[in-house]
Amino acid sequence: MHLLEAENRSVGLEYGEPITIGDNIWIGEGAMILVGVVLGGNAVVGPGSVVTKSFGDNVIVANQRTS
Incomplete structure (x- = not known):
């Protein structure tokens, strides 16, 4: 995860969370699965x-078409 505070980002404070895929x-x-997500x-x-x-x-997970 990227921190929002510039001071913390500049010193390299970041962390990660696992992604769990069933x-x-x-x-x-081209799909993106963000940190901490669990898919059954x-x-x-x-x-x-x-x-x-x-x-x-x-489940079916998909972005809605806008065109």
């Missing part, structure tokens, strides 16, 4: 999606 997941091209089994992540929160089993 069994039988399909992740589309049998999920589908659509191409180009940005996953910012966790989801359980048997």
